[in-house]
Amino acid sequence: MLAHKPDKILIVDDEEEIGQSLKMYLASEGYAATLATNGSVALDMLLTEKDHTVVLLDINMPGLNGVTVLKRLHEAGSDAAVIMMSGHGSEELAVECMKNGAEDYLSKPFALADMLQRIERARTHRRERAEKKQLQQEKEDFILMLSHDMKNPLTAVIGSIDIIREGCLGVINEEQTEYLQSAIDSCNEVVTMIDNLLDIRKFEAGKIQMAVHPYNAHELISRITNQFTRPAIHDGIELSVDLEAATSTIDVDKNSFTRVLGNLLGNALKFTPEGGKISVSCRCISDMEAPTLRIPEYAAIPPDFLKNSCFVRLAVSDTGNGIPQDELDRIFDRYTQLTQRTERERGGAGLGLAYCKLAVESFHGMIWAECEAGQGSKFVILLPCRPDNGNCRS
Ligand SMILES: Nc1ncnc2c1ncn2[C@@H]1O[C@H](COP(=O)(O)OP(=O)(O)OP(=O)(O)O)[C@@H](O)[C@H]1O
Numbered sequence: 001m002l003a004h005k006p007d008k009i010l011i012v013d014d015e016e017e018i019g020q021s022l023k024m025y026l027a028s029e030g031y032a033a034t035l036a037t038n039g040s041v042a043l044d045m046l047l048t049e050k051d052h053t054v055v056l057l058d059i060n061m062p063g064l065n066g067v068t069v070l071k072r073l074h075e076a077g078s079d080a081a082v083i084m085m086s087g088h089g090s091e092e093l094a095v096e097c098m099k100n101g102a103e104d105y106l107s108k109p110f111a112l113a114d115m116l117q118r119i120e121r122a123r124t125h126r127r128e129r130a131e132k133k134q135l136q137q138e139k140e141d142f143i144l145m146l147s148h149d150m151k152n153p154l155t156a157v158i159g160s161i162d163i164i165r166e167g168c169l170g171v172i173n174e175e176q177t178e179y180l181q182s183a184i185d186s187c188n189e190v191v192t193m194i195d196n197l198l199d200i201r202k203f204e205a206g207k208i209q210m211a212v213h214p215y216n217a218h219e220l221i222s223r224i225t226n227q228f229t230r231p232a233i234h235d236g237i238e239l240s241v242d243l244e245a246a247t248s249t250i251d252v253d254k255n256s257f258t259r260v261l262g263n264l265l266g267n268a269l270k271f272t273p274e275g276g277k278i279s280v281s282c283r284c285i286s287d288m289e290a291p292t293l294r295i296p297e298y299a300a301i302p303p304d305f306l307k308n309s310c311f312v313r314l315a316v317s318d319t320g321n322g323i324p325q326d327e328l329d330r331i332f333d334r335y336t337q338l339t340q341r342t343e344r345e346r347g348g349a350g351l352g353l354a355y356c357k358l359a360v361e362s363f364h365g366m367i368w369a370e371c372e373a374g375q376g377s378k379f380v381i382l383l384p385c386r387p388d389n390g391n392c393r394s
């Protein structure tokens, strides 16, 4: 007999006799067993009560069969351990059930003692999974808390170094200025990493707040790119900007857009060796030209995206190491960092591009990477736009 609060077990079987005898046996072993004689009743119970530990699920039932119930439970994120039962099973069916999240599979008829053993094993696995999940959650919460708390002191450090660098506390020479600037750059990199991490979490929790306003695309892009002139000179890299004459309005959150382009330029600097080139280009594309955009297959086109009448196409290209074709999609996933490294490469967390993707998508745009063998990388952002009518913010 179980000494603690009995676990709730749901038996789902259209053959009531089998169900009842299982129920009585499990009750005698200290479990709180309930019986459902069809799939849809079972699904209702499991999705409303949500405290069943184990489900014994018959596969062949009229109406909703066991595999469908299993799939629905899996889709709904149920954490109950499901043991499938079948009188006419096959290896393929067992494999399909396991693929859809079943914990175990048992052919009928079975010995009650065997079922009991499997239930206990399923409970142990479920408990271990829950503990692992909680540990992972605690780890992530801790990292988030630490990141959040590190931001304020870091910002204070940047501010203090900047006061000295500006010469407010006494004259400093060129070499000292350079060291102080490099300290500020390093602190800023950590702040960007923290911002990326915190904002990715906010996106995922649906808690991000964007202040979206109309901006002149060229003005915004030039201003952001100009901030990279000094680091590019410092790294011995030529940075050029090519903006076509016609200007257009894009609706973005200024801080977020600045971080998106900042992440792309930061990557280009990080992955391009000394003597290389980075170019930023921006042009307006009408819907007529949309077929020439060469959107790669892996970049899912948002619904109605191609119905926009014009787009701003912003590209950041570099002459660095490039990215293998089969990794072009994956680099937008969190924590993905490829192995090729230049001498000057500085750490990073693999979060920049994940942030860029979420932010660009929140502006109803698209982002993807391109790479021709031996030609460096190109990152393309497409945003819906309209002609500049003079109402843009600065
Ligand atoms: N311009 C580029 N050239 C070559 N590889 C790149 C380029 N941009 C990104 N990558 C590859 O994609 C990976 C993911 O980029 P991402 O910006 O997400 O992370 P990171 O730069 O490594 O770290 P973080 O941005 O968090 O500081 C990089 O680690 C690198 O392997």
Ligand SMILES: [Mg+2]
Residues within 6 Å of the ligand: 263, 266, 267, 348, 351, 352, 353
């Ligand atoms: Mg990066």
